[in-house]
Structures are given as C-alpha cells and as structure tokens.
Amino acid sequence: xxxxxxxxxxxxPAPPDAITYDPGTVERKWQRIWKDRETNSTDLQGATKxxxxxxxxxxxxxxxxxxxxxxxxxxNDIYGRxxxxxxxxxxxxxxxxxxxxHSENYALKVGKHPADxxxxxxxxxxxxxxxxxxxxxxxxxxxxxxPDYYKWTQWIFLQLLNRGLAxxxxxxxxxxxxxxxxxxxxxxxxxxxxxxxxxxxxxxxxQWFFRISDYAPRLLANLDHIDWSESTKTAQRNWLxxxxxxxxxxxxxxxxxxxxxxxxVFTTRPDTIFGASYLVLAPEHPLVDSLTQPAERKKVEKxxxxxxxxxxxxxxxxxxxTGVFTGSYAMNPATRKRxxxxxxxxxxxxxxxxxxxxxxxxxARDFEFASEFRLPIVRVVCGEREDAETPLTxxxxxxxxxxxxxxxxxxxxxxxxxxxxxxxxxxxxxAAKAVVNYRLHDWCISRQRYWGPxxxxxxxxxxxxxxxxxxxxxxxxxxxxDFKPDDSGVSPLARHEEWYRVACPxxxxxxxxxxxxxxxxxxxxxxxxxxxxxxxxxxxxxxxxTKKWLPVNSYIGGNEHAVLHLLYSRFITMVLHDAxxxxxxxxxxxxxxxxxxxREGAKxxxxxxxxxxxxxxxxxxxxxxxxxxLMFLGPYEQGGDFRDQSIxxxxxxxDRLFASAQAMSDDGDPDPAVxxxxxxxxxxxxxxxxxxxxxxxxxxxxxxxxxxRKGERTPxxxxxxxxxxxxxxxxxxxxxxxxxxxxxxxxxxxxxxPAFDPALAAEEYIELxxxxxxxxxxxxxxxxxxxxxxxxxxxxxxxxxxxxAVGAPKKIVFVSGRLLNIVV
RNA sequence: GCGGAAGUGGCGGAAUUGGUAGACGCGCUGGACUUAGGAUCCAGUGGAGCAAUCCGUGGGGGUUCGAGUCCCCCCUUUCGCACCA
Numbered sequence: 001x002x003x004x005x006x007x008x009x010x011x012x013p014a015p016p017d018a019i020t021y022d023p024g025t026v027e028r029k030w031q032r033i034w035k036d037r038e039t040n041s042t043d044l045q046g047a048t049k050x051x052x053x054x055x056x057x058x059x060x061x062x063x064x065x066x067x068x069x070x071x072x073x074x075x076n077d078i079y080g081r082x083x084x085x086x087x088x089x090x091x092x093x094x095x096x097x098x099x100x101x102h103s104e105n106y107a108l109k110v111g112k113h114p115a116d117x118x119x120x121x122x123x124x125x126x127x128x129x130x131x132x133x134x135x136x137x138x139x140x141x142x143x144x145x146x147p148d149y150y151k152w153t154q155w156i157f158l159q160l161l162n163r164g165l166a167x168x169x170x171x172x173x174x175x176x177x178x179x180x181x182x183x184x185x186x187x188x189x190x191x192x193x194x195x196x197x198x199x200x201x202x203x204x205x206x207q208w209f210f211r212i213s214d215y216a217p218r219l220l221a222n223l224d225h226i227d228w229s230e231s232t233k234t235a236q237r238n239w240l241x242x243x244x245x246x247x248x249x250x251x252x253x254x255x256x257x258x259x260x261x262x263x264x265v266f267t268t269r270p271d272t273i274f275g276a277s278y279l280v281l282a283p284e285h286p287l288v289d290s291l292t293q294p295a296e297r298k299k300v301e302k303x304x305x306x307x308x309x310x311x312x313x314x315x316x317x318x319x320x321x322t323g324v325f326t327g328s329y330a331m332n333p334a335t336r337k338r339x340x341x342x343x344x345x346x347x348x349x350x351x352x353x354x355x356x357x358x359x360x361x362x363x364a365r366d367f368e369f370a371s372e373f374r375l376p377i378v379r380v381v382c383g384e385r386e387d388a389e390t391p392l393t394x395x396x397x398x399x400x401x402x403x404x405x406x407x408x409x410x411x412x413x414x415x416x417x418x419x420x421x422x423x424x425x426x427x428x429x430x431a432a433k434a435v436v437n438y439r440l441h442d443w444c445i446s447r448q449r450y451w452g453p454x455x456x457x458x459x460x461x462x463x464x465x466x467x468x469x470x471x472x473x474x475x476x477x478x479x480x481x482d483f484k485p486d487d488s489g490v491s492p493l494a495r496h497e498e499w500y501r502v503a504c505p506x507x508x509x510x511x512x513x514x515x516x517x518x519x520x521x522x523x524x525x526x527x528x529x530x531x532x533x534x535x536x537x538x539x540x541x542x543x544x545x546t547k548k549w550l551p552v553n554s555y556i557g558g559n560e561h562a563v564l565h566l567l568y569s570r571f572i573t574m575v576l577h578d579a580x581x582x583x584x585x586x587x588x589x590x591x592x593x594x595x596x597x598x599r600e601g602a603k604x605x606x607x608x609x610x611x612x613x614x615x616x617x618x619x620x621x622x623x624x625x626x627x628x629x630l631m632f633l634g635p636y637e638q639g640g641d642f643r644d645q646s647i648x649x650x651x652x653x654x655d656r657l658f659a660s661a662q663a664m665s666d667d668g669d670p671d672p673a674v675x676x677x678x679x680x681x682x683x684x685x686x687x688x689x690x691x692x693x694x695x696x697x698x699x700x701x702x703x704x705x706x707x708x709r710k711g712e713r714t715p716x717x718x719x720x721x722x723x724x725x726x727x728x729x730x731x732x733x734x735x736x737x738x739x740x741x742x743x744x745x746x747x748x749x750x751x752x753x754p755a756f757d758p759a760l761a762a763e764e765y766i767e768l769x770x771x772x773x774x775x776x777x778x779x780x781x782x783x784x785x786x787x788x789x790x791x792x793x794x795x796x797x798x799x800x801x802x803x804x805a806v807g808a809p810k811k812i813v814f815v816s817g818r819l820l821n822i823v824v
Numbered sequence: 825g826c827g828g829a830a831g832u833g834g835c836g837g838a839a840u841u842g843g844u845a846g847a848c849g850c851g852c853u854g855g856a857c858u859u860a861g862g863a864u865c866c867a868g869u870g871g872a873g874c875a876a877u878c879c880g881u882g883g884g885g886g887u888u889c890g891a892g893u894c895c896c897c898c899c900u901u902u903c904g905c906a907c908c909a
Contacts (some may be wrong), residue, residue, distance in 0.1 A: 699848035
C-alpha cells in the first residue's frame with residue numbers, strides 16, 4: 001500500500017509560482033469587506049423569504065478545526081449561498097458545543113480549567129472559520145457553556161419535569177471506570193466506552209431519565225413524512241426498534257403465600273406457542289424469589305450474584321448459554337402442559353417483560369439453551385420440504401413459507417394467520433393481548449461530572465425534591481479548581497458544600513442542590529431554537545422570530561449523529577410542542593447526511609500523522625481552492641479521498657477563470673456555441689447544487705471553462721460574467737473580487753442567479769448514436785427533431801452502418817434525439 | 825448473525841427515467857515557451873491489434889433491440905446494530 005503522506009512531507013505540492021491572482025490578498029480583503037458592510041448579516045425581523053440553513057455546531061477542540069468540520073460547513077455554506085442567490089433571506093448561524101466530558105478530560109490532561117480553555121479554543125475556531133469564508137452571521141453565535149444559554153437548557157429540564165417526563169430512579173447504568181462517569185446506552189459501543197475504549201461496568205446509581213420511550217411511536221411515525229436522508233431514517237427506525245408481537249400470560253405455581261402467579265412474556269412469534277417447552281426469567285426479574293423452590297434457592301442466588309457482578313461486555317457479547325432451574329413450573333396456556341421455569345442471563349430485564357417463553361424449535365437462542373440443558377425441542381412450523389416429523393438440527397426461524405404443525409387448532413395455518421389466530425384464542429381466556437414493543441430505552445441524562453449545566457433541583461428535608469424556580473435560573477456552574485471526578489459515583493460538585501448548600505425555595509430551610517450535571521446531548525438538543533433568538537435574554541426562543549424562522553429548512557451534518565443528537569432533538573422539539581411552546585413538532589424539515597473524508601485511502605488519525613490541517617492548505621492554495629477541492633473530491637453525501645496532488649486542479653480552474661475575466665472584451669458578439677454550453681452549465685449547476693451533487697457541479701463548470709478557452713480567441717463579456725456567479729457559492733472571495741472588477745454593484749450574492757435561457761441552450765445538431773443489433777456503429781450529426789425515417793436514411797448513408805446493416809431490418813428502435821438501433 | 829451502503833482506467837470519480845461507459849480532475853507521455861521548470865500553454869492517454877475490428881463496469885446466470893443501471897445466485901469491502909425474544 002502507498003505510504004500516506006505526512007503533513008510535513010516535503011512532497012506536499014508547492015503552490016504554483018506563476019499565479020494569476022493571490023488568494024491570500026483577495027481573501028483577506030473580502031473577509032474584511034464582508035465584516036465592514038455586514039454582507040453576511042441577515043435581517044431576521046424584516047426577512048420576507050426566510051431560509052434557515054443549519055450546520056451541526058462543532059465541539060471547539062484544542063486541536064482546532066478539523067478538515068471534516070470544514071467539509072461539513074462548506075457543503076452547508078454552498079447550499080446557503082445558493083439559496084441566497086435564489087432570492088431567499090438566508091440565516092446561517094454557527095456556535096459551539098463546548099460542554100461535556102471531552103472538554104473536561106482535555107482540561108484535566110493539560111492541567112488547566114475548561115472555563116479558561118474553552119474561550120481560547122473558541123477564539124481559534126472563530127479565526128479558522130472566518131478564513132474559510134463561511135457566510136455565517138456571527139451576531140447570533142452561541143456557546144452551550146454560557147449561562148445565558150444553559151439557563152434555558154435548565155429551563156427545558158424543568159419543562160420535562162413538570163410534564164412527568166423527567167424522573168429519577170435507581171438504575172443499573174453503564175459506568176466507565178476511566179472517565180468515572182455514567183454513559184448513555186448510545187455511548188457504549190460494543191461493550192466499551194465510545195470515548196476511551198475502556199470496558200464498561202455495571203453500577204447501580206440514582207439517575208435522572210427522560211421518558212423518550214413514551215415518544216417512540218411518534219418518533220417512528222413522523223419519519224414517514226420528513227425529508228431526510230434514507231440512511232438516517234433507517235438508522236433511527238432500527239434504533240427505535242419496533243416489534244409487533246403479543247404478551248402472553250403463563251400461570252405459575254410458586255412458593256409464596258397462595259403460590260399462584262401470572263408470568264407475562266413478550267413474543268413476536270405467538271404462533272409458536274405450542275412449541276414453548278420452558279419459560280425463562282431474567283435474573284433481575286421480580287418474581288424470581290417467589291418462584292424459586294427452597295431446594296434450588298442456593299443455586300439460583302449464586303447465579304444471580306454472578307450475573308450481577310458480570311460486566312456488560314461479557315453479558316452482552318457472550319453467546320454461551322447459562323442458567324438455572326427454579327424448581328417451579330408454569331402452564332403453557334395453549335398445550336395446557338406443565339413446563340419448567342428457568343432463570344438465565346440471556347433474557348434481559350430491560351426489554352419486553354423480562355421473561356420469555358422458550359421455543360427452541362424456532363429461535364436460535366432458545367435452541368442453544370435447550371440443547372445445553374436438554375429441554376424438549378418441538379417442531380411447530382415446517383417449510384416446504386419438511387413435515388411434522390422432520391427432526392430439527394437447528395432452529396427453523398423462517399416465516400415466509402412456514403406452515404403450522406403439532407399445534408392443535410393452528411395446524412395447517414400459515415405463520416401469519418397463526419399469529420393472529422392464537423392471540424384471538426388466548427385473548428378470549430384473558431391470557432394474551434397484541435402489544436408493540438420498542439427497543440428504545442429512556443434517556444439517562446445525569447452525569448456525575450463537573451463540566452455541564454447543573455440539574456436545577458434542590459432537595460429539602462421537609463419539602464422533598466423542589467424545582468429551582470424559573471426566576472432563579474440559571475443555576476450557575478461554580479468556578480472550582482477541584483473538578484476531577486472520583487470513584488464515589490457522585491459529581492465533583494458534591495465536594496463543594498459552599499455551592500450545594502442552599503435555602504429551599506419553598507420553606508427556606510437549608511437544602512441541598514442536585515450535584516449532577518446534565519448530558520451534553522441535552523445542550524445540543526435545542527441549540528437550533530436559540531440561534532435566531534440570541535439576544536432575547538428573557539425567553540429561550542422569541543415567539544415571532546421562532547414562528548418566522550423555524551423549523552429549520554435545511555440541516556446538514558454527519559451521520560454519526562443519526563441516532564443520538566438527531567433523535568434527542570426531535571424528542572425535545574416534540575415535548576416543547578406538546579407543552580405549547582412551539583407550533584411544530586419536527587425540528588428539521590430537510591436533513592442530509594454528508595460523507596466523511598479520508599486521506600490517501602486511509603482514515604485520518606493523529607497517530608498516522610495524516611491529518612489534513614485546513615490552515616496549511618488555505619495558506620498554500622487559498623480558501624476558495626480548498627473549498628472547491630473539498631466539494632470536488634467525491635460525492636458530498638458519500639465523502640471521499642483527499643489527495644494532496646489533486647487540489648492543484650481546482651486551483652488551476654479558478655486561475656483560468658480569473659485569467660478569462662482579465663482578458664475578456666465586449667467587442668463583437670458572443671460565440672453561439674460557447675453561449676449554448678454556458679446555458680447548459682447554468683442549468684446543470686443550478687440542478688446539482690440543491691441535490692448536493694457538488695462534485696458534478698464543479699466538473700460542469702470546469703467543462704465550460706475548457707470550452708470557453710478553446711482556441712485563440714478573446715472571451716466575450718457575456719460568456720464570462722455569469723460564470724462569476726456560478727462559481728460564487730464555491731469560491732466566494734474570488735467571485736466577489738471579479739464581481740467588483742467587472743463593475744458589479746454590492747455583493748455578488750445579492751446579484752441573483754443567472755437566468756437560464758432554454759433557447760440558447762438548445763443544440764443545433766445532435767449526435768445520434770446509430771446501433772446495428774445493439775452495437776454502436778456510427779455517430780451521426782442530425783437536427784435534434786429528426787424523425788425516424790430521416791434518421792434511418794441518414795444512418796444508412798454511413799459506410800460502416802451500411803456494411804453491418806445488410807438485408808431488411810427486422811426491427812427499428814428509435815429514441816428521438818438520442819439513438820437509432822437497426823436490428824437485422 | 826441482522827440491517828444499510830458500495831464494488832467502474834494507474835488514482836479520485838462521471839453516467840436524473842435501461843439508450844455513446846470512462847465526463848471532470850489528478851497522474852502519466854510527447855511537444856511549445858524558457859537560463860531553468862515542480863509554472864503556464866498545446867496534444868495524447870481503458871486493454872489488445874498495423875488496421876478493419878474485438879474485449880471491457882467484482883464473478884456466474886437471466887430479461888431486453890439494447891444492461892454499469894433491472895431480476896436470481898455467489899464473492900469482496902465498508903458502516904451501523906448486536907442474546908431486543
């Protein structure tokens with residue numbers, strides 16, 4: 001494999017010496033002018049055609065802006081600038097997602113305070129972002145760490161609390177022993193902490209949760225009518241994990257007083273109930289004690305202890321089946337037979353009812369379990385090639401062609417019919433009902449860390465848990481030097497009595513603040529609501545402004561947020577809608593996921609030393625060439641491969657445009673052939689940008705420049721001027737410079753998109769492809785509206801065609817304006 | 825294992841609905857200009873063949889006048905999810 005170039009590699013292409021313009025000078029000039037003239041400021045109140053172009057805000061890392069950030073922002077900026085040229089009032093804000101473990105860990109590592117580091121990082125980011133030439137309205141920037149912002153993050157928490165959507169419970173949580181904090185399920189990847197790769201442990205702590213699972217049906221249903229990337233919708237659907245099935249009650253005899261229990265189980269295959277030969281409870285199931293016979297008690301207790309200690313990695317990744325028999329039995333309501341009740345850790349308490357019916361014949365996991373413990377395996381479904389007696393060597397899980405057997409009243413039915421029928425039958429006895437389950441768990445939002453918004457509640461000995469009144473918000477995160485997390489399971493804030501000791505807002509007695517802070521994902525779940533209302537310090541989002549600017553028209557971001565941020569922000573928006581604060585319930589009308597950039601075929605990483613540092617490329621080639629190259633190197637929604645050598649091509653393209661603008665004259669008339677290509681290009685670029693096909697838009701402009709420069713001729717004004725606007729979303733500085741040079745008023749971005757004239761774009765002659773028996777034999781120049789008869793005549797005049805098309809044609813296929821196929 | 829996306833020249837990638845495969849760019853080859861060229865400009869560039877022509881979009885079948893595109897089987901890469909009943 002080719003050795004990836006390092007950033008200090010001497011083979012890094014040097015900028016051309018014989019440049020025709022100096023991007024450094026031009027870009028600095030226009031960045032200054034944009035600031036002076038407030039070119040990028042949007043009149044939020046007065047806008048008549050508002051268009052909100054949102055990009056995912058970055059975490060301001062100490063390393064500075066990553067090329068991935070710039071790829072994302074540039075893609076959004078081009079879209080925003082294009083919408084402005086189409087006559088919209090475009091609002092393109094950008095802020096910083098600066099709270100969270102990432103910042104805090106970095107601060108701990110370098111021995112500084114995050115409150116000191118973040119402003120430095122933000123200043124550096126701002127410098128880099130301005131260099132990149134983004135059309136950002138910096139008057140409306142925000143940082144999630146600013147009390148003016150997180151005051152409202154806390155307010156949102158209270159809205160959920162008021163609506164019963166925030167609750168506290170003792171929970172087995174994912175605990176990262178390195179970061180010393182609780183992680184959301186989403187932050188545990190393959191059993192390890194997504195941040196530091198440490199295996200995650202199970203711990204039982206008091207945690208705050210949001211009832212996002214209550215919203216699962218709506219979160220799922222709405223996906224059908226929002227304009228989002230399909231890949232993102234699919235990821236959300238999978239994450240929500242809807243399962244249609246049934247809850248079936250099994251009557252059991254246990255050991256307690258009375259001794260009779262009902263064990264509800266969830267299954268998506270109620271049709272297989274005649275094959276249910278045992279029940280399994282999760283080790284944490286509340287009925288385990290009551291169902292364990294004295295003789296088995298010791299064994300069961302031991303097993304439960306073991307699974308309790310077991311870390312999530314082992315529990316969730318091991319496929320070895322373990323379990324113990326409780327000594328008790330339940331009755332299968334379909335077969336009326338007695339079946340044993342087991343406890344096993346392959347059944348999870350969090351999903352369904354925490355209990356299952358074991359159908360080893362038709363579930364791979366149950367098959368393994370039954371094989372291990374010699375439980376009966378019964379066939380109740382057979383495919384086309386089996387019958388009721390065919391032995392099972394593995395679980396038969398196919399449904400499509402299955403027919404029921406050994407199933408009493410269900411025999412002969414298809415799987416789907418049997419599913420419905422058995423639920424009807426059992427429902428009559430009150431033993432079953434159809435239910436829908438979701439994989440989505442409630443959102444654990446508390447963090448035992450320092451660098452986040454304190455959760456705004458106070459605990460009082462007399463009044464219990466009391467909300468911090470709205471007038472007392474924000475609960476300001478105190479500036480403390482000692483913020484290192486420890487192993488105690490409580491936040492570092494719990495070590496600062498001077499902060500957490502506070503009078504109860506209800507009774508005035510001394511109480512204690514909640515010392516946990518909230519998840520960073522809560523900060524980012526509503527930031528888009530805040531941007532247009534920055535400056536309105538008395539409300540989270542001002543009513544009229546919000547009505548005018550939201551929901552977001554276009555949101556572009558990474559698909560790594562397909563299930564975290566994008567789901568949480570939808571949830572928070574729905575809650576605020578239900579609480580009457582918003583009149584829409586989906587935050588982003590359109591969302592597109594961009595791809596990711598790799599470098600010379602390999603993932604960029606610090607250890608490999610193949611990180612693309614934007615500053616270096618902007619310095620060497622100019623922001624315009626860099627932007628254009630990023631958009632050209634691959635399809636935007638797929639990402640692409642950054643090749644150092646290739647950037648020279650886009651730079652050459654811009655130089656040539658500059659040179660043509662210097663050379664052009666208004667003598668005589670424009671060349672009709674060039675004008676034809678120009679108008680085809682206007683149409684192509686205008687079609688490509690809205691669908692984010694930036695690479696082909698750039699290619700089309702390059703093609704046009706090749707046509708324009710063909711031959712020794714002086715380009716005409718009319719051939720060059722529209723090109724300045726076409727390129728402007730990609731290369732805004734150069735476009736402004738040329739716009740000014742060629743007598744344009746104000747900003748090129750207020751000059752409108754060039755008008756497309758179909759008459760000028762129409763071809764005088766087209767190249768008709770002539771095939772004989774489906775093979776291309778000639779290409780002939782004909783008028784575009786030629787009819788079949790004339791086309792055949794013209795084709796037969798071609799020597800090659802005549803040579804192959806001998807005899808009477810069997811069939812003629814004529815696609816007007818495109819192709820003629822003579823079949824002989 | 826389940827789900828998504830994708831396999832096209834030396835390389836990154838084009839090819840809105842089945843209709844010229846390889847646009848555009850990099851690289852490479854030759855030339856011009858030049859003290860010089862890693863600048864700029866011009867020409868060429870999928871493979872084989874002197875040519876006519878033939879072969880070519882991961883592999884194998886199929887549908888069609890015509891398949892990179894549609895259908896079936898297989899292989900590979902990649903990204904999610906993963907004991908979710």
